[in-house]
Amino acid sequence: MVDLSVTIGSLKLKTPVLVASGTFGYGPEYADLVDLNQLGAMVVKGIALEPTKGNPTPRTFETASGLLNAIGLPNPGVEGFIEQYLPFLRRYTVPVIVNIWGRSVEEYVAVARRLDAADGVHALEVNVSCPNIKEGSALFGTDLEAFKRVVAGVRAATKLPVIPKLAPNVSDVGAFARAAAETGADGISLINSLPAMAVNVETRRPELANVSGGLTGAAIHPFAVKLVWDAARAVDIPVIGIGGIASAREALEFIIVGASAVAVGTASFTHPPTALEVTAGIADYLERHQLPSVAALRGTLKTN
Amino acid sequence: MVDLSVTIGSLKLKTPVLVASGTFGYGPEYADLVDLNQLGAMVVKGIALEPTKGNPTPRTFETASGLLNAIGLPNPGVEGFIEQYLPFLRRYTVPVIVNIWGRSVEEYVAVARRLDAADGVHALEVNVSCPNIKEGSALFGTDLEAFKRVVAGVRAATKLPVIPKLAPNVSDVGAFARAAAETGADGISLINSLPAMAVNVETRRPELANVSGGLTGAAIHPFAVKLVWDAARAVDIPVIGIGGIASAREALEFIIVGASAVAVGTASFTHPPTALEVTAGIADYLERHQLPSVAALRGTLKTN
Amino acid sequence: MYQENANVISQEKVQGGYHVLTLRAPLMVSAVQPGQFVHVRVPHMEESLLRRPFSVYRAEGDQLRILYKGVGKGTRTMTFLQAGDTLDLIGPLGRGFPPLTVGRYPVLVAGGYGMAALYLLARQLPVKGVAFFGGRTAPDILCVPEFEALGWEVQVATEDGSLGESGRVTRLLDDWWATREPKADAVEAYACGPNGMLQAVAERAREHEWTAWVSVDRNMGCGVGACLTCVLKTHTPGGGWTWKRSCTEGPVFESREIVWEEETAPTS
C-alpha cells in the first residue's frame, strides 16, 4: 500500500486530493453521490463575516473547455455556516477547510477568529484572489503589501493552519508564495479562477450579469501547472495545486512540478466522483512506478 | 456595403482582420491557400537583429482547446528577412506589419531603425511579451519601466506606426496600455500567449523541450476578451484584439469590448482561411445589425 | 439521488424537432417524482464541461423517457444518440410538483417540453381536470392523446391558429375561468413552459386566488445545489427577498413565492 498522506502545518490529510472551494458546496450537496470521508479534505465555499447574497444571474457560462463564473461569493455568513453546516460536517471524519474572504483585513481577522473557536474546522484557506468581488478585496491578491497584511492578520487570529489561496493574475507568483511563507502561512493553494469574460454578440451584452468573472476548468490547466511550478520552487511550505483537474493525469502533473496536494474544482460538476477517481488513479500510478508515497513523487520534474 | 476599414496611426487597413505573428509565417507559407491581399494585414513572425535558431524540440503540444508552444523565436534576422521575404511580400498589396523583438533596448532600436529604411514595411509590432526567451526580455512585458524604455526607443527610431504587443500575465493591463499611449505608440495589440506548461507524467518530463511555453487558442479566448476590455477602456489609441479567434463570433466580442481590429492566430493552423471567413462574418453581422461600419460597433458593450 | 449509466433503448423523432429518448435507468425510475429532472452528461462533447437538465417525461418498468428538442450544442449532439449508447445521468433531482390538495380542481398549463414535464403528474393526480397546451404552431403541441388517454380534457391554443384556438394559451384559461361555475371552487394550477407563460399563470393565480405551482427553467451548473448558478429571486416573509436554487429548492415553486421581474427573465 502506497502512502498517500499529506501534512500541511498541523493538518494531516489521508489523501492528497481535496475538493476546491465553491465547487462542492458545504458538504450535503454531493453527500449522496460521493463518500465525503474518502476526500483528502472538504474545502467549503467562501465564508464571510456577514451573509452575502452574491451576484445577479446569469452567473455561469460555458466556454471552450472552460467555465466562466461570477457567483459573487454568496454565503450564510460565519455564524450561519457554523449553525447550518458545521453540525452536518462534524458527522464525518473528513478534515474541513473553511475558505474565508472579507472586504477588509478586519473582516478576514474576525472570520478567522470566530472559526478558530468553532468545533470541526481544521484549517482556513484565505481567498485573496476572487475576481468577482467589486469592493476592492481583489487587490489583496495582486498587491503584495495588502496580501501580507491579510495573511499576517489571519495568522495572528487563529492557531488553525492558514493556507492563502493565491491570485493567478500576477506577473511573479513566486513573490506572493514567499510572502505567504514569510508571514507564517502553513501552506498555499493556487490557482483561483482567472479573470475573464464573454460577450453575447447578438445582444452586445456580457454573458454574465456581473460583466466579468473567473475562468476555470480544463482550459486553464496548463496555465495553472506553470504557476504551481513557479510557486513550488519559491517556497518550502506545502502547495495545493488547483486548476483543470479532471483525471489523475492532471493531478500528477501538479505533484510532479511540486504540489503536495491538489484540489478538484469544476470537474466535480461534470462528474461528481472525480476527486475519488483521481485519488485511485494516483495510488495506481505510484504502484506502477514503484514509488512508496505521494511525497516521493513530489517535485520530481526532470528538466534536462 | 459596410465600411470595414481601420486606421492605426498612419496605417490604413481595408479590413479589421489580421493574422497574428508567428502563426502565418512570413507570407509564402499560406499563399497557395489564402489570398494574402484579402487580409487586413500580414503580421510576420518575430524578427530580431541577428538570426536566431530557436528552441529544441518538441516545440508544441496540444492541450484542452489550446496549443502550447515554445518555438523560441527562430528567425532569419532583420537582414535575412529583408532579403528573403520582403521581395515576396512587396508583390502583394496587403500591409505588412513586422513583429520585432530583442534582448535589449538597443537591439529593439536597431531592428526598428533598419526596418524603417526598408521598402514594404508598413508598421512595427513590438513583442515585449513573448514568454519563450530566457535572456530576460520577458521582463519588458511585465516591468512597466522597462516596457516604457523599449517603446520609447522604438518610437524614436522609426516613423512607422508602432504597436506594442502587451504581455497577458500582468495584474493591471491598463497601466501598460496607458504607458504605451503616453510613450507615443500608435496602437496596442494583445494578448500574446499565456505562460503555461504541461508534463508527461509517465516520463516526468515537460512536454516542451523548453519546459514552459505559451498557451494560445480557444481556451484563452475569454481571458483575452477581459484583457482587451480592460486595455481598451484605458486608452484612446486603437487596440488589436488577439486570442482564440476561430470564427466571427470571437472577433466580434473583441470589437464590442473596444478593439478596433483583431488578429487570428492558432486557428489558421486548424483552418487556414479562418481570417477571411471571420472578415466575411463580420461584414454579414454588420449588415444584419444595420451598422454602417466596424467602427460603429466598436466599444458598444452594454453593461447595464 | 443517484449517478447511473443508462443504456439508450431507442431514440425517436416526434414532431416539431422534438425527440423522445428511451433509456434503461432502473435507479432513476425507482425514485422519480413528478416534476423532477435528470442531469445528463452528453457524450462526445469534450469541449463542454456542464451537464444538461431534462425533466422526466415517462417512467415505466425500468425505462425512463425524456422528450427534448435540439436547440443548442448539447441537445443537438443528443440527437445522434442511438440504441446501445450509454448516457451518464444524475438524478432524480429537484423538488417536483406537490400532490393535489384535497378538494381542489387541478389545472395544467404547458408549453414546449412542459407538456412532457407534466405527464407524470397528470398520471398521478387523483382528480383529472383540464390541461391547457400552448405553442407557436401545431407541431409544438405534444402528448395530447396521452393526456386524453389518462382522462384529462385538453384545450389547445397556437399562436398561428394552426391547431386549436388562435392565440395564447392564457386566453383559453381566461375563457375557461370566465364560464366556470361556481367561481368559489378552489383551483390548483400546475405549469411548465416558457417564462412568459409561467408569469401569466402566476398573474391569474394571484388574481383568482389559485394555488399555482410553476416549474422554472434556469441555466444549471451542478444540478445538486453546490454551484449556485440556478438561483432565482424569491420573497421572504419580512418583505425582503432571497435567492433560491432552482435545482434543489425548485424547479417547482409556488408562484407567489417568486419575485417576477426582468431579473428572472426567460432563459429560452
Place this chain on the structure above:
Amino acid sequence: MYQENANVISQEKVQGGYHVLTLRAPLMVSAVQPGQFVHVRVPHMEESLLRRPFSVYRAEGDQLRILYKGVGKGTRTMTFLQAGDTLDLIGPLGRGFPPLTVGRYPVLVAGGYGMAALYLLARQLPVKGVAFFGGRTAPDILCVPEFEALGWEVQVATEDGSLGESGRVTRLLDDWWATREPKADAVEAYACGPNGMLQAVAERAREHEWTAWVSVDRNMGCGVGACLTCVLKTHTPGGGWTWKRSCTEGPVFESREIVWEEETAPTS
C-alpha cells in the same frame, strides 16, 4: 497545395489495428508525388486544435487512400469515420522522394505505416529492386502482395519471428548486402519507418556509400512551414547545423543531411 473536402468512400480494417481510409479527393490525387502527405482535420474532435499528418498510400482515379493505425486521440477518432462522412484535407504537402538516379539499384526499407508511404514510390520507380519490411510481429507487416504485384522482391523480418526472418530488418539488409555482387553497384535506398530504423539505414548508407532518402516522422502543427514545430537538425556545409522544417523541406531528407542524435529521437 490545396484545401479539399474529401468524401469518405470506405473505411476498412486491415490487420494489426491498421485501417485503410478511401477518400474521393480529386485535387489531392491530381498533384500528389510519392512520399508526400495530407494534413487531416479530424472531425468531432472539438477540443483538439491541430490537424494530423498522413502519408498518401494510394492515389488512383479520383480516389486517395491513407493507411493508418489508431494510436492516439486523433487516429482513434478517425476509426469511426464512415462512408458519406466528409474530411477536410490540406495537401499534397512536403517534399517527397526524388526519382531514382539513372543506373542505381533501388532498395526500400520500411516499418509501420512506412510500407504504405513507400507504395506510390514503388509503383513509380522505373527499376524494381528489393524491399525490406520489418515489424514487431506478423500483423505489422503490410502490403506485401501489393509490392510483389508491382514486381518487387519483398524480404520480411519480424522481431518475434512470426513472419519472415526473426530479428531486425537491418539484419536482412546486411545479409543482402554481404552476398550482393558486385559491391561497386550503386544503391539508392528509400526508407520510412520508426526513427531507429531510419538511423540504422543511415548508418549503412554512410558505411557503404549509398544514397539514402529517409522520410522522418516529426510532430506537426501547421504542415505548411509557418509554425516551426516540425523542425529537425540538419548539417550545414561549414560544419554547423540548422533546423529544417520536415513539413516543407521534408519529410524526406537525404540521410547524411540529418544530424542523428537524441534530439531527433523518434516521436512514436
